[in-house]
């Protein structure tokens with residue numbers, strides 16, 4: 073048996089693994105780092121597969137997470153086209169498809185997710201695609217050359233983004249979806265109607281409250297999509313976005329626990345129950361301190377990236393709870409972009425700031441008066457305030473009209489809410505929100521508390537009283553007063569990569 077030792081092993085070639093390796097080296101980790109992936113190439117921006125890369129606006133090089141030289145410079149051994157076949161958590165070994173067995177000190181399981189396949193009649197016809205990797209996007213682009221009509225199956229991000237990109241490429245697109253309104257499952261009917269209007273105004277036909285029945289073809293190639301409601305839509309190309317299933321095959325074979333969300337069970341610091349073994353990304357289930365300990369499994373790019381950094385801190389003997397509020401973005405070609413923090417599993421009220429008609433708005437999702445999520449379109453500057461409101465867990469029902477009033481400065485309201493939360497003794501995640509006082513309209517509670525900011529990439533904490541001790545910022549400088557171009561003195565992350573933590 074060919075056995076090798078590695079100090080830090082990343083299993084999977086997605087953003088979670090890449091981010092973990094990057095954060096380890098950024099934090100000065102010595103020792104060997106290996107990354108194994110069954111993908112044919114190095115880690116890439118998966119989100120581009122329905123956006124710029126699909127349209128041909130971004131090249132293969134553009135979407136790589138790091139240039140080839142990075143791997144040598146950071147001394148990270150990259151093994152592509154290599155599957156991890158067996159995990160033995162007790163022995164701390166992983167057996168690979170190239171016959172090697174790697175013994176690790178610390179490892180990250182980040183095997184991501186696979187597309188959910190629809191088993192319907194005609195599913196084997198050529199011209200039917202799912203999209204997860206660059207190869208899928210290449211194949212869709214190739215088939216699109218000879219296609220005039222495209223059917224997108226699904227009413228969520230993958231189908232709507234692909235519809236926007238393919239429309240921008242000159243194709244006639246039709247979306248078939250179970251939802252009554254596009255994107256409503258995650259964003260609610262108000263925002264959903266806005267996005268559907270945008271899609272339809274750009275020429276996409278939407279078939280709501282319907283679903284795929286079967287595919288029809290001639291000579292092995294797709295010609296029509298037939299829906300449950302009896303539509304027979306011409307299509308030379310179909311793209312299916314029916315969700316994903318976390319890839320826990322390796323974990324299950326290794327005897328790791330799988331949680332109710334279908335992900336590998338990890339604790340708040342992303343440690344699995346096996347010594348030295350962490351989990352991150354689409355296949356990781358963790359208790360989120362920001363969400364009162366609710367066990368979440370999130371399928372967002374930014375979450376996977378930040379979780380990789382959290383796992384790296386744990387590997388270096390500095391475990392910390394993963395406290396970042398999940399963030400998601402989506403682009404419908406250049407028609408509209410959204411940013412979202414949450415996620416809201418349920419909400420009983422939606423408060424809109426700005427104008428849905430004009431396409432510049434923020435939707436605050438409230439549950440029992442507390443902000444549980446927020447969506448911004450054309451108003452990304454309000455996202456930090458939404459985060460702060462969410463984190464505070466403060467009951468805002470008495471200030472509902474102020475929330476909706478565009479004249480109210482959301483940032484100051486959020487500062488006040490954070491101050492109240494601190495005085496009420498809640499955690500940074502607002503985990504003791506129940507029973508907290510509502511935000512007062514004025515008074516001493518509006519004072520700003522002392523706040524620290526943590527780099528979500530490497531864990532460096534900016535403390536105003538020390539200033540940027542590794543850089544040139546004077547002690548006493550508040551984080552808010554740092555210049556926008558200021559970067560983390562440890563890993564070079566941007567100012568926007570920092571998140572507020574309470575003292």
Ligand SMILES: Cc1cc2nc3c(=O)[nH]c(=O)nc-3n(C[C@H](O)[C@H](O)[C@H](O)COP(=O)(O)OP(=O)(O)OC[C@H]3O[C@@H](n4cnc5c(N)ncnc54)[C@H](O)[C@@H]3O)c2cc1C
Nearest residue numbers: 084085086087088110119155156183184353354371372373
């Ligand atoms: C087309 C598309 C568009 C998206 N757009 C957005 C967006 O706009 N915004 C957003 O927030 N999120 C978006 N997402 C979701 C986001 O890309 C994922 O949440 C993120 O990529 C998850 O990263 P990960 O590292 O957990 O897993 P993945 O990126 O799935 O990576 C998992 C890796 O593990 C490898 N692997 C699995 N099993 C093994 C094994 N046994 N041995 C070796 N390697 C293995 C896989 O080959 C892969 O390299 C999009 C996803 C897709 C598919």
